[in-house]
Amino acid sequence: MTDYPDTGIDVASIDKALTTTRAVRLRLDLERPVDDQIIYDCIDIAEQAPSGGNQGSRRWVVVRDPAVKARIAELYMATGGEFMLGARDKIAGTGHPQERVMQSAAHLAEHLAEVPAIVIPTIIGVHDGSGRPGLFDSVIQSVWSFCVALRARGLGTAWTTAILGKRDELREVLGVPDGNTQIAMIPVAWYTGTDFTTAPRYPAREITYLDRYAHTWESGPSDPPRLADGPGTVVEVDIKAPTSEVWKLVTDIGFGARFSDEFTGARWVDEDDGTPGGPRLGAQFIGANTHPAIGEWEVPCFVHRYVEGKEFGWCTSDPDDPGARWRFEVASIAGSTRLRYSVIIGPGPSGISAAIASMPDKEPRILFRRIEEHRANMQRVVDGIKAELHWEPEPDRANPIFE
Ligand SMILES: Cc1cc2nc3c(=O)[nH]c(=O)nc-3n(C[C@H](O)[C@H](O)[C@H](O)COP(=O)(O)O)c2cc1C
Numbered sequence: 001m002t003d004y005p006d007t008g009i010d011v012a013s014i015d016k017a018l019t020t021t022r023a024v025r026l027r028l029d030l031e032r033p034v035d036d037q038i039i040y041d042c043i044d045i046a047e048q049a050p051s052g053g054n055q056g057s058r059r060w061v062v063v064r065d066p067a068v069k070a071r072i073a074e075l076y077m078a079t080g081g082e083f084m085l086g087a088r089d090k091i092a093g094t095g096h097p098q099e100r101v102m103q104s105a106a107h108l109a110e111h112l113a114e115v116p117a118i119v120i121p122t123i124i125g126v127h128d129g130s131g132r133p134g135l136f137d138s139v140i141q142s143v144w145s146f147c148v149a150l151r152a153r154g155l156g157t158a159w160t161t162a163i164l165g166k167r168d169e170l171r172e173v174l175g176v177p178d179g180n181t182q183i184a185m186i187p188v189a190w191y192t193g194t195d196f197t198t199a200p201r202y203p204a205r206e207i208t209y210l211d212r213y214a215h216t217w218e219s220g221p222s223d224p225p226r227l228a229d230g231p232g233t234v235v236e237v238d239i240k241a242p243t244s245e246v247w248k249l250v251t252d253i254g255f256g257a258r259f260s261d262e263f264t265g266a267r268w269v270d271e272d273d274g275t276p277g278g279p280r281l282g283a284q285f286i287g288a289n290t291h292p293a294i295g296e297w298e299v300p301c302f303v304h305r306y307v308e309g310k311e312f313g314w315c316t317s318d319p320d321d322p323g324a325r326w327r328f329e330v331a332s333i334a335g336s337t338r339l340r341y342s343v344i345i346g347p348g349p350s351g352i353s354a355a356i357a358s359m360p361d362k363e364p365r366i367l368f369r370r371i372e373e374h375r376a377n378m379q380r381v382v383d384g385i386k387a388e389l390h391w392e393p394e395p396d397r398a399n400p401i402f403e
Pocket residue numbers: 021022023024025080101104105108158159160161162163199401
C-alpha cells in the first residue's frame with residue numbers, strides 16, 4: 001500500500017464520487033425541482049478545471065423553461081431517441097449486452113422534457129483540426145467536474161451527445177452564436193435511491209503501458225524489470241464484422257499460424273473418455289512453434305478462460321505454473337468488433353526463463369525484445385483475422401454509440 005501525505009482531502013470520498021458518477025437516466029427524479037443555485041455552485045466548481053492557454057471560454061446554458069425543454073426533447077427524439085426506442089424494443093428480453101443501456105437511454109428520450117434542468121455546455125470557438133489545445137479539451141474535463149460535483153450533492157446527470165446530430169437546430173432553439181461550439185447535453189435531476197456502484201472496466205494494469213505502448217506489467221515492475229513482474233503485451237484491432245464471425249476465427253486454434261512468424265499450428269487433444277477436443281473450459285491443445293534462435297518446439301496449452309463469444313484464454317506448459325497466459329477478447333464496439341489479443345509471460349519456466357538464466361544481467365533487455373517479438377507476431381495475427389473478414393454496412397444503421 002502506498003502511504004499518502006495528509007492533504008486535508010478525504011481521499012475515500014473523492015474516489016467514491018469519481019467511481020460512482022454514473023449515467024443516470026432511469027433514476028432521475030422528474031418530480032423534484034432543482035434549485036438554480038445548486039447548478040451555479042457546481043458550475044463554479046467546474047470552472048476550476050484547466051483550459052488551454054488558461055482562457056476561460058466555457059459558456060453554460062441551463063434550460064428550465066418547459067417550452068424550450070419540449071423543443072429540445074423533440075430534437076433529441078428525432079436525432080437519437082427514436083433509434084433508442086426501437087433498439088430497446090428489439091433487444092428487450094434477449095440478454096443483449098446493451099439491453100440495460102438501451103432501456104435506460106430510451107427512458108431518457110421519452111422523459112427528457114420532464115427533466116428539471118437540461119445543461120448545454122458550450123465553448124467559444126470552433127474546432128479547426130489544428131491540434132492546438134483550447135476547444136473540446138478545454139471543456140470536457142470541466143463538464144465532468146460539474147457532473148461529479150452534482151453527484152456528491154445527490155443529483156444525477158448523464159453525458160449525452162446524440163442531440164448534436166441536430167446541432168444547428170439546437171443552436172437556433174437556444175440562440176447560441178455561430179463561432180461557439182455546443183459540446184454535450186446534460187440532464188440534471190435529483191437521483192432516486194441512495195447509491196451507485198462502480199462499473200465493470202478494464203483494470204489499469206491491462207490498459208496502462210509503461211514507457212512504451214502496449215508493454216504491460218502484472219505487478220511491480222521492479223527496477224530493473226524482471227520476469228517475475230509478469231511482463232506482457234497486447235494488440236487490438238477493430239474489425240467491421242459481426243462478433244460471431246471474429247469469435248469463430250479466434251477459436252479456430254490453428255488459424256493464426258497463417259500469419260505469425262513463430263506459431264506454426266495447433267491441434268486439439270481428445271479428452272480421456274475419447275470426446276474430441278474443442279474450444280471449452282479445461283480443453284487442451286498442442287501448439288507448435290519455430291524461432292530462429294530456439295528451433296522448433298511444441299507446447300501443451302490449457303484453456304483456462306472461456307466465455308462463449310467473448311473470451312478465449314489459455315496457458316502454456318503447466319496450468320499451475322504457466323510459461324505464459326494468452327487471451328483473445330471479442331467485444332461489440334459501435335457497429336464493429338474489437339478484437340484484443342494479449343499475453344503475460346510467466347511465472348513458470350519457458351524458453352525465455354532459460355535464456356535469462358544463461359544471461360541474468362541481460363534480463364531487462366531480453367524481456368523487452370521478447371515482448372516486442374510477441375507483439376509483432378500478435379499484430380500479424382489480428383491483422384490477418386481482420387483481412388479475412390468482410391463487412392457490408394447496413395444502410396439504415398444509425399447512432400453507433402448505442403449499438
Ligand atoms: C461521448 C458520449 C456520448 C454519449 N451520448 C449519449 C446519448 O446521446 N444518450 C444517452 O442516453 N447516453 C449517452 N452517453 C452515456 C453512455 O451511454 C454511458 O456512459 C454508458 O451507458 C455507460 O454508463 P456509465 O457512464 O454509467 O458507466 C454518452 C456517453 C459519452 C461518453
